[in-house]
Amino acid sequence: MPVYRAPRGTRDLLPDERPVWERLETLARDLARRYGYASMETPLFEQSDVFERGIGASTDVVEKELFRVSPSRGEDTERWALRPEATAGIVRAYVQHGLQTWPQPVRVSLLGPMFRYDRPQAGRFRQFWQWDIEAIGDPGPAVDAEIIELGHRFYREAGLPDVDVLVNSIGDPACRPAYHDAVRAHFAPHADRLAGVERERLATNPLRLLDSKDPDIADLIATAPDIADHLCAACADHFAAVRAHLTVLGVPHRRERGLVRGLDYYTRTAFEYYLPGAEGQQSALGGGGRYDGLVELLGGKPTPGIGFALGLDRVVLALADAGVALPAPAHPAVVVVGADPADTATRLRIATELRAAGLVARADLATRKLGRQLEGAARDGAHLAVIVGDELDLGQVQVRDLPAGTQRLVNLPDLARELTRAHAGHRHGTDAAR
């Protein structure tokens, strides 16, 4: 057994699984570009305050999952934490760099690793990847629908057409306090039936009780007051408009009254994407919501915002479970092999010249006999082999078409052009077949 291993909850993405990830990354970047969401990056760690204030000190993410780091030396007295999500950092950057002076809303996209010091499980890691989309500076319901539709489209184009879209409104500071009171009043007479954590939540964040899966209180949850009946007129109008826009866009969705989201900064619109039929923990594929108070909370002017985070690890798992055909690893177009096993220099020189001409080419650098070299080329999926032999004295090499099993002599000065032409023919053929 190896002495060293990847830290708990992290893993290596080896070359054979990278193609799926690259496809998802490419899709996310392409969608962001098509929708006008500009790429940005923030540090992988921030002052822990950014998360504690932004996400909320009483949330699970901050209370037990924040991945704190400290410099081993230096005069820094700051407390740092690896980012558990992207929104807080993006909003911090928005405030720091005065992005409120840019045309509003500011539409941004970020793709990268997030960290939560959680107990690992299938589909749950301490380092995981999210694609994050934010629109900061637009209060209107139309942008809510634009973003929800964007997430839905990502899943569809990724190969998961049946993802459930769940939406809800959790009100705003004008109407939520009264609803909190109503929920407390509903549960208070039955406090003895609540588990320890649940009783704490009754005081700190009664909304969280509503998405509890505790079967002992399922009946209480079912009969709890519905926030839809407690929204102020502004929130109710906003939510109705979001749903109307989604209908116009043709995004199938349903309201889930228990959907409240785990982060404190959310207001009004909350939404989640679920994998239908999946058991338990991996079924939450992504989610997001509106956070109209967050910019102000992190020191900016009152500014509305909305965004989502999609978990790419879970999409990869879902695609594998669904049996979606995964892209094959890239293979070289041309492999240069030689009759003289020891003459690696000539093979390497010719491959280098082909690369300089723009071809995807590698040389077989092992000192093994020609048969083995061809075997390796075929297994790599190469279409063409250049065979270097005695003909080199006449300025010629053999070009072998591996799938067809045919070959012919080519003059060295013509080699790159011939290979480019032959490979183009193959590419058309294989693409059509795929």
Add this chain to the structure above:
RNA sequence: GUGGCCUUAGCUCAAUCGGCAGAGCAUCGGAUUGUGGCUCCGAAGGUUACGGGUUCAAUCCCCGUAGGCCACCCCA
């Protein structure tokens, strides 16, 4: 953070009652000198996750640690 199940070669798994640790796949090499995917032969690969304990003897029984999985909690 709580509870349960699990860990043998790179991967998937065997090993009778506690008695010399094996197979398939993958890797590398060979099958008369310059031609591949098939076939045949061979090699390499192990402190049985790690550390203790019981025993003449431990992959096997006991304890601890680490890691994985599952259910909670919660999220992505």
